[in-house]
Amino acid sequence: MVDLRGRDLLKLLDYTPEEIRYVLDLAKDLKYKKHNRIPHRYLEGRNIVLLFEKTSTRTRCSFEVAGLDLGMGVTFLDPGSSQMGKKESIADTARVLSRMYDGIEYRGFSQEIVEELARYSDKPVWNGLTDQFHPTQMFADLLTIEEHLGRLQGVNFTYMGDARNNMGNSLMVACAKMGLNFTACAPKELFPEAWLVEEAKKIAAESGGSVRLTEDVYEGTKDADVIYTDIWVSMGEPAEVWETRINLLKKYQVNKAAMANAKKDAIFMHCLPSFHDEKTTIGADIAKRFGIPEMEVTNEVFESEQSVVFDEAENRMHTIKAIVCATMIDEPIDLG
Numbered sequence: 001m002v003d004l005r006g007r008d009l010l011k012l013l014d015y016t017p018e019e020i021r022y023v024l025d026l027a028k029d030l031k032y033k034k035h036n037r038i039p040h041r042y043l044e045g046r047n048i049v050l051l052f053e054k055t056s057t058r059t060r061c062s063f064e065v066a067g068l069d070l071g072m073g074v075t076f077l078d079p080g081s082s083q084m085g086k087k088e089s090i091a092d093t094a095r096v097l098s099r100m101y102d103g104i105e106y107r108g109f110s111q112e113i114v115e116e117l118a119r120y121s122d123k124p125v126w127n128g129l130t131d132q133f134h135p136t137q138m139f140a141d142l143l144t145i146e147e148h149l150g151r152l153q154g155v156n157f158t159y160m161g162d163a164r165n166n167m168g169n170s171l172m173v174a175c176a177k178m179g180l181n182f183t184a185c186a187p188k189e190l191f192p193e194a195w196l197v198e199e200a201k202k203i204a205a206e207s208g209g210s211v212r213l214t215e216d217v218y219e220g221t222k223d224a225d226v227i228y229t230d231i232w233v234s235m236g237e238p239a240e241v242w243e244t245r246i247n248l249l250k251k252y253q254v255n256k257a258a259m260a261n262a263k264k265d266a267i268f269m270h271c272l273p274s275f276h277d278e279k280t281t282i283g284a285d286i287a288k289r290f291g292i293p294e295m296e297v298t299n300e301v302f303e304s305e306q307s308v309v310f311d312e313a314e315n316r317m318h319t320i321k322a323i324v325c326a327t328m329i330d331e332p333i334d335l336g
Contacts, residue, residue, distance in 0.1 A: 004326040027322035041071030046102040053108030066321035094120035124327040138174040139319035153179040158224040176204040185220025224262035254297040276302040
């Protein structure tokens with residue numbers, strides 16, 4: 001039986017395919033219980049703390065609902081509610097919080113911060129997002145693909161956009177681990193770092209998957225089972241990069257033509273939020289400044305039957321609950 005008790009989740013590179021499979025199966029079990037109102041308060045009386053340097057709707061709500069469903073108390077700390085990194089070092093923060101809490105989530109900028117929290121905490125630490133990796137999102141994405149396509153092995157997965165951001169990095173690793181055929185479809189300037197590409201290729205060679213990089217939109221989307229994208233400018237990047245990034249990525253927009261080049265039953269995925277219309281302040285501002293009413297994905301695709309983005313968003317809760325449960329429970333759950 002897979003035993004993840006006491007483990008951190010800092011990046012998917014640290015987890016074996018068998019461990020990832022266990023979390024996915026546990027998430028399915030917990031999702032069934034949630035939908036059928038079967039109590040699963042496996043962590044009654046425990047407490048977790050959520051450290052957020054970057055805001056988020058899905059990550060915060062997923063951790064809070066997961067914690068409450070499992071019977072725990074949950075404390076949320078935004079940047080103004082903690083002295084971490086200002087009056088108190090990361091190491092000291094980790095040692096204090098791990099005396100008070102049974103698990104620590106961090107969402108912020110540097111991967112080094114979450115790694116340091118884990119190094120000095122004697123309780124599990126979970127990476128809710130850093131500039132380099134986004135592992136909790138990966139479990140939700142893998143579960144969503146499996147639910148809609150019935151498999152992971154051999155799925156043709158295409159990521160379009162900034163392929164060297166945390167999503168591009170993490171999706172490449174997740175696909176390599178679980179035997180999917182990963183394609184990064186992006187301008188060469190936005191390809192993932194070479195060391196990570198080589199590592200992912202080694203992993204894919206063992207899992208039966210593959211990794212390739214292409215600048216060609218037609219080749220990148222041809223026969224894809226999944227087309228995935230993300231916003232073109234990540235949180236924390238300066239507003240000045242919008243013009244450069246739009247010029248680089250406008251031909252990599254997921255639109256009707258891109259979906260038509262994929263398989264007939266292909267699905268569209270996005271980690272959200274998305275600028276698919278002008279109904280956000282940023283979307284309206286970009287449309288006004290650059291004349292682009294839709295950015296990384298057209299509204300037609302986002303609202304189409306092929307879009308599974310809200311299933312994907314819901315699965316953040318179920319998979320995060322599985323991660324928290326697997327790493328904190330007293331005895332591993334036998335899923336048969």
